[in-house]
Each structure stands twice: as C-alpha cells, then as structure tokens.
Amino acid sequence: MNNNSNNNKDTSTIGILDSRFNQTLRNVQGLLKGRSIPGKILLTQRVDPIDNSGLYSPTYQRSSSYSDTGTSDRATETVEEEVHSGSKPFGITNNSKLKTSTSHAENPTEEIRKSSIGGRTTDSARVMKFTKVLSGTMVILDKLRELAWSGVPDYMRPTVWRLLLGYAPTNSDRREGVLRRKRLEYLDCVSQYYDIPDTERSDDEISMLRQIAVDCPRTVPDVAFFQQPQVQKSLERILYAWAIRHPASGYVQGINDLVTPFFVVFLSEYLEGSINNWTMSDLSSDKISNVEADCYWCLSKLLDGMQDHYTFAQPGIQRLVFKLKELVRRIDGNLFLRPVVFLQIY
Amino acid sequence: MNQEMNGVEAERPLQKIDYVFKVVVIGDSAVGKTQMLSRFAKNEFCFDSKSTIGVEFQTRTVTINGKLIKAQIWDTAGQERYRAVTSAYYRGALGAMLVYDITKRQTFDHVARWIEELRSHADNSIVIMLIGNKGDLVDQRVVHTDKCCGVCRGSGPFFLRDFKINKVVSKRSLESNNGKNNIATLKGSKIDIISGPELDITEMKEVPSCSC
Numbered sequence: 160m161n162n163n164s165n166n167n168k169d170t171s172t173i174g175i176l177d178s179r180f181n182q183t184l185r186n187v188q189g190l191l192k193g194r195s196i197p198g199k200i201l202l203t204q205r206v207d208p209i210d211n212s213g214l215y216s217p218t219y220q221r222s223s224s225y226s227d228t229g230t231s232d233r234a235t236e237t238v239e240e241e242v243h244s245g246s247k248p249f250g251i252t253n254n255s256k257l258k259t260s261t262s263h264a265e266n267p268t269e270e271i272r273k274s275s276i277g278g279r280t281t282d283s284a285r286v287m288k289f290t291k292v293l294s295g296t297m298v299i300l301d302k303l304r305e306l307a308w309s310g311v312p313d314y315m316r317p318t319v320w321r322l323l324l325g326y327a328p329t330n331s332d333r334r335e336g337v338l339r340r341k342r343l344e345y346l347d348c349v350s351q352y353y354d355i356p357d358t359e360r361s362d363d364e365i366s367m368l369r370q371i372a373v374d375c376p377r378t379v380p381d382v383a384f385f386q387q388p389q390v391q392k393s394l395e396r397i398l399y400a401w402a403i404r405h406p407a408s409g410y411v412q413g414i415n416d417l418v419t420p421f422f423v424v425f426l427s428e429y430l431e432g433s434i435n436n437w438t439m440s441d442l443s444s445d446k447i448s449n450v451e452a453d454c455y456w457c458l459s460k461l462l463d464g465m466q467d468h469y470t471f472a473q474p475g476i477q478r479l480v481f482k483l484k485e486l487v488r489r490i491d492g493n494l495f496l497r498p499v500v501f502l503q504i505y
Numbered sequence: 506m507n508q509e510m511n512g513v514e515a516e517r518p519l520q521k522i523d524y525v526f527k528v529v530v531i532g533d534s535a536v537g538k539t540q541m542l543s544r545f546a547k548n549e550f551c552f553d554s555k556s557t558i559g560v561e562f563q564t565r566t567v568t569i570n571g572k573l574i575k576a577q578i579w580d581t582a583g584q585e586r587y588r589a590v591t592s593a594y595y596r597g598a599l600g601a602m603l604v605y606d607i608t609k610r611q612t613f614d615h616v617a618r619w620i621e622e623l624r625s626h627a628d629n630s631i632v633i634m635l636i637g638n639k640g641d642l643v644d645q646r647v648v649h650t651d652k653c654c655g656v657c658r659g660s661g662p663f664f665l666r667d668f669k670i671n672k673v674v675s676k677r678s679l680e681s682n683n684g685k686n687n688i689a690t691l692k693g694s695k696i697d698i699i700s701g702p703e704l705d706i707t708e709m710k711e712v713p714s715c716s717c
Contacts, residue, residue: 411587472589
C-alpha cells in the first residue's frame with residue numbers, strides 16, 4: 160500500500176495502521192457475517208458455466224453431478240432427509256476437489272472465486288459438518304454461520320438461508336408448521352393488498368405499484384429468465400407486499416435487486432438445471448406461492464437490519480459512506496487527501 | 506469543483522481540458538434518462554437497461570470553437586425517494602436536462618414539480634432544457650409540443666425545447682416494429698444507433714428562447 164511506503168520511517172505507525180486495518184476488516188466481516196449477501200454469485204455461476212468450464216472443469220463436472228442428486232432429493236419434504244441423502248455423493252467427489260482448492264489456497268481472491276463456484280463447498284468434511292449442524296433438533300446458528308461463511312453447497316442453500324435469516328425456526332419440530340403459517344400469511348397479504356382493484360388503493364399506493372411495475376422489467380435484464388411474465392408478476396407481488404407492510408420506506412428502487420438472489424435460490428428447490436432453461440409455467444401455483452412467500456420473508460428479514468438505507472434522505476447509506484471515508488482516511492491518508500468525492504452532500 | 510473530478514476519471518493525459526461543464530439529467534422514473542445519456546456519452550442503446558440507483562455520471566469530451574470541453578453529466582434516479590440525495594448534486598451544475606416521456610402524460614405533468622426542485626436546490630443561473638423523450642413513438646404520443654410551449658412561456662428565463670436526439674430509439678418502438686423474433690436476438694446486446702459524424706458537435710447554437 161502507498162501508505163506503508165510513506166510511513167516506513169516509523170514502523171510503529173505501520174503496526175498501528177495494520178492492526179487498525181485488521182480490526183476494520185474484522186468489523187466488516189463481522190457485519191457481513193450471518194447475513195446472506197445478495198449478489199450475482201449464483202447468477203453468474205448459472206449463466207456462464209461454459210465460460211468457466213475451461214478453467215474449472217473438474218469443479219463443474221462435480222458440481223453438476225451433485226446438483227443432480229440434490230434436485231432428485233428435493234421432492235422429499237423434511238429438511239433432515241434432504242440433507243442426509245444428499246450428502247453421500249459429496250464423499251465420492253471429495254478427493255479431486257480437495258486438490259483443486261488447496262492449489263489455489265494462497266491466493267485469497269482465487270479462493271473466494273472458487274468457493275463461489277461451488278469448489279470448496281463440495282469438500283466432504285464440510286458437507287458432513289453442515290449435515291451435522293442441520294440435522295439436530297436444534298440448529299445452532301453460530302455454528303451454521305461460521306460454516307456458511309465460506310460457502311454453502313447449492314442444494315443446502317435454501318435451507319441454510321432460511322435458517323440464518325431467522326425465517327425458519329432453529330427448532331426442527333416447529334419448522335414445518337411455522338413455514339406453513341408464514342406462507343399462508345403472505346398469501347393473505349397478497350389477496351388483501353395486491354389482488355384488489357386500483358379503486359381501492361390510495362394515490363400513494365397506486366404510484367408505488369406503478370414504480371414497481373416500471374422496475375420489474377428492468378430487473379436482471381441480462382438474464383432471459385427474468386423476462387418471463389410470470390417471473391415479473393411474482394417479483395411485483397413480493398415487492399408490493401413488502402412495500403405495503405413497510406410504509407416507513409415503501410418500495411425504493413434497488414430493493415428489486417435484493418429479491419432476485421432469494422428468488423433464484425428458492426426456485427432451485429423446484430427447478431433443475433441451468434436458469435436459462437427454467438420455465439415458471441412448469442411450476443404449480445402452490446410451489447410458486449411458496450417461493451414467493453419465502454422470498455418475501457427473507458427479504459423482510461434482510462431489510463430489517465438496514466431499513467434506514469431506504470427511508471427519507473437515506474441516513475443509513477450516508478452513515479456507511481461516512482464510515483468508508485473514515486476507513487480510507489485511516490488506511491491511506493494520501494488517497495484521502497486527494498480530491499475524491501465520496502458523496503457530494505454537504 | 507471543475508478540477509475535483511479529475512482525480513477519479515481516467516482521462517487521456519495529453520489533452521488539456523479547457524472547461525468542465527457540469528450538467529444534471531432529471532425527470533420521472535423510466536423516461537429514458539440513462540439511455541439518453543449513454544447515447545450521448547457512448548453512442549449506445551442498451552437493452553439491458555437497469556434502473557438508476559442514486560446518482561451516476563458519464564462524461565464526454567467535445568471540441569467547440571477550438572476549446573476542449575468536458576461535459577460531466579450526472580444521471581439521477583427518478584424515484585421520489587432519491588430526491589434528497591439527487592438534489593444535492595444540482596449544486597454547481599450549469600445546466601439541467603429535464604426529461605419526460607411523450608407517451609406518458611404523467612411524466613409531463615410532473616415537470617413543474619421538477620422545475621420547483623431545481624429552483625430550490627440549483628444555482629439561479631442554471632439553464633434548463635426540457636426534453637420530450639421517445640420521440641420515435643409518434644403513434645403513442647400524448648404530450649404535444651404546444652403543451653411544452655405553455656410550460657416554456659410560464660417559466661420565464663428558461664431555455665426550453667422539445668428535444669429529440671437524432672435516431673434514438675426506444676425499446677418499445679423496436680419491439681413493435683421488429684416483431685418478437687428480432688427482439689429476442691437483440692436482447693442483451695448493445696446496438697450502435699448511428700455511425701459517422703452525425704452526433705459530432707461542432708458549434709454551440711445560441712437559441713434565445715423556446716424552439717418548439
């Protein structure tokens with residue numbers, strides 16, 4: 160870093176800076192921990208398998224083999240069964256997997272990339288750990304969070320995300336009942352607020368619905384699946400239901416992008432293969448509303464922790480920009496002194 | 506302000522910029538602000554258009570009367586919620602492009618509100634250009650130019666104009682003209698709308714008032 164070369168007269172400064180930097184890094188990681196990070200990780204993986212296959216061909220062969228077994232298990236209803244039966248194929252694929260991941264272990268970015276394309280997650284030891292944590296009558300979230308930090312096997316991801324976001328209860332006896340109740344609650348919300356004529360809506364509600372309707376076609380526009388009319392209707396219902404239940408912020412542009420990772424992950428429980436071949440009309444309306452409900456609740460849980468990013472004047476975002484500014488000032492004073500506009504507000 | 510951004514952008518080092526003009530693009534959601542801007546800055550029409558979150562900017566450097574001028578154009582989110590953030594960017598802007606969609610009456614009805622925004626947050630000397638976008642969708646036009654003139658006269662000093670960037674096409678127009686099959690192949694690709702010098706700006710025209 161620039162900073163170090165300028166400060167090398169005073170080694171203690173570097174020491175302090177380093178430790179501060181590490182502390183900040185830990186803080187950031189701590190913040191992110193336990194929160195499923197929405198993003199394109201899954202999408203890019205599914206969209207460009209061909210591009211990556213040259214680089215990670217062993218990974219890809221393996222991951223397709225496990226996702227096949229995974230999907231065949233998805234028909235089973237209980238979480239435990241799914242985990243047990245799905246874990247076996249991982250053991251077979253383990254050896255080659257371990258080699259690929261250790262060869263890249265020194266390079267952290269490579270490592271992250273590997274885990275994002277499912278490399279490390281096929282490690283049988285890890286799968287065993289996941290299975291163990293998930294199969295207990297009481298899931299210990301701290302343990303699950305720790306494990307999930309470096310990636311979750313594709314077929315376990317829906318279950319793990321539901322648990323980590325606090326949507327599915329940790330107690331396996333209660334899980335099914337709670338999910339059923341929450342899904343019904345979502346359906347009620349939709350029929351009460353969404354499936355009504357515009358004449359029963361307030362002006363604000365109409366303009367909010369219009370804003371959502373304008374944004375749905377522009378959501379993940381580069382993946383054809385999201386252009387399917389049924390997908391856009393689902394997104395519209397989820398977003399409107401969320402917006403109506405959270406009047407402090409209502410729908411704000413950008414929230415649409417937070418639903419999509421959930422949508423893809425929860426659909427992966429019902430649809431097999433590449434997202435490019437998914438068709439919503441293959442799904443029964445029950446399954447669609449289950450997926451929608453899971454998305455709605457997980458979105459709610461995710462946004463609970465950052466609603467002030469979306470309220471008036473967006474104080475949450477301003478606070479984060481301020482933190483970023485402070486971080487840059489601490490770790491790279493020279494960069495900080497350059498005329499960089501962080502957020503031109505004041 | 507003018508020098509402020511140079512640290513952030515990758516600029517060709519040998520060129521000396523004579524002026525940096527800051528311009529903001531504002532208007533309702535989905536009127537085509539971002540498309541218009543990327544058409545100007547990169548000469549692209551992008552099918553994978555996403556909604557703008559907060560504020561983004563693009564630049565284009567042009568030579569006018571022998572002076573090298575960088576247009577630094579700030580693109581803003583149209584949704585009301587972002588207004589507190591976006592209005593902070595009006596400060597120091599020499600011009601504002603206020604965009605509406607000629608096929609959506611409501612986006613034109615909000616023009617007065619946007620002008621009000623500019624009055625309270627932008628510099629007094631700001632030049633406002635009113636732009637009726639999606640001019641190619643003639644058959645769906647609901648806002649006619651005489652209405653535009655009405656706003657124009659009521660607003661005093663502003664330079665207002667129904668503006669149509671040459672050959673900018675809207676996605677909807679392509680969909681209706683080319684049929685479904687074509688759109689499928691076009692989707693996800695960027696198309697070049699013009700080739701050649703049509704978009705080159707050689708001189709600034711002084712337009713004293715409304716040109717509708």
